[in-house]
Amino acid sequence: MGGTFDPIHTGHLIAAETARDCCGLDEVWFIPTSGPPLKDNGPAVPAESRLEMVRAAINDNPAFTCSDIELKRGGVSYSIDTVKELTSLYPQHAFFYIIGSDRINDLPRWHAVEELAALVFFIGLERPSEKADVAALPRFLKERLIAAEMPAIGISSTALRKQLREGRSVRYLLPEAVHQLIRRHGWYGTRGDD
Numbered sequence: 001m002g003g004t005f006d007p008i009h010t011g012h013l014i015a016a017e018t019a020r021d022c023c024g025l026d027e028v029w030f031i032p033t034s035g036p037p038l039k040d041n042g043p044a045v046p047a048e049s050r051l052e053m054v055r056a057a058i059n060d061n062p063a064f065t066c067s068d069i070e071l072k073r074g075g076v077s078y079s080i081d082t083v084k085e086l087t088s089l090y091p092q093h094a095f096f097y098i099i100g101s102d103r104i105n106d107l108p109r110w111h112a113v114e115e116l117a118a119l120v121f122f123i124g125l126e127r128p129s130e131k132a133d134v135a136a137l138p139r140f141l142k143e144r145l146i147a148a149e150m151p152a153i154g155i156s157s158t159a160l161r162k163q164l165r166e167g168r169s170v171r172y173l174l175p176e177a178v179h180q181l182i183r184r185h186g187w188y189g190t191r192g193d194d
Contacts, residue, residue, distance in 0.1 A: 002031045002070070002079065004157070005050050006043040007182060008057045009174050011155035013064075019098045019123045020063055022148040028098065030054050030066045033077040044161055045187045047071045058175035064115040080112040083119050098123045100150070104132035107141050117144040125150035164187035 002015050008030075016028040032050045035042055043050060051068055058064035069085060070077040079097065086095060097120045099107075104124040107113055122145045126132055131154060134142060155173050163170050166187060170179060183190050 001028055001081070002033055002077070003045045005030065005032050005054050006045060006157050006159060007050070007174060007178055007188070008054050009155050009157060009160055010172065010179075011153040013057060013061075013175065014058060014153055015125050016064060016098065017061075017102065018125060018150055019096070019148055021025040023096065023123055023146060026063070028064050030064065031070055031082060032066075032068070032076050033070050035076045049181075049185065049187060053178045053181055056181055059174045059177065065106065069095045079114045080110075080119075083116060087119060095120045096123050096146075097121070098125065100124075101126050101130040101132045103138075104134065104145070108128055108138060114140060117141055119146070120147055121147055127156070161188045 001012070001019070003012065005012065012030075016030070018112070020028050032047065032054055034047055048071075051066065051071060054066045058066060070082055073085075083095060083097070086093070087178060088176075097116075099122055101124070104122070104126070107122070110116065117140055122141070124132060124134075124145050124147050126147055127150050132147075134145065134147070137145070160170055160173060164182065167190075174182070182188060
């Protein structure tokens with residue numbers, strides 16, 4: 001499961017657990033991206049800070065792990081490069097790529113998507129409020145997409161950053177360990193505790 005995780009929130013964790021449970025995955029690997037190719041602006045906090053938040057958020061789930069593979073590579077992260085590296089490092093593993101409804105619709109625009117689809121199955125988490133247009137996808141993508149229904153969780157990192165800047169409560173929207181890190185370091189315009 002890739003993303004900027006800027007910040008990681010409860011919705012990300014629910015999505016990962018939903019995919020793990022629905023598809024019988026042994027593990028879910030969270031892979032913070034250095035620079036996402038389909039977003040106009042970069043992350044609000046540095047890569048190491050986002051990695052620290054992910055590790056804090058998943059610490060209590062033995063089925064969740066974190067990889068800094070994209071952060072070590074740096075620059076714009078293309079999924080195909082990450083998947084090629086992972087399949088080379090772990091040839092005994094079968095990989096699935098967890099994406100949300102918004103990313104399902106973007107799949108045809110992904111870099112080297114035909115090659116990527118030959119290497120992974122996509123687990124598409126459809127939100128009730130945001131249905132993917134699976135019928136519009138090319139056949140090679142439809143054949144490599146496993147649909148899983150995501151509980152209706154209306155949390156976004158963008159909205160959380162705004163709430164944090166405004167000093168509004170984010171309780172229960174973020175794991176408490178992540179909230180403490182944000183406050184301690186003063187990320188996202190919070191005052192910080194140090």
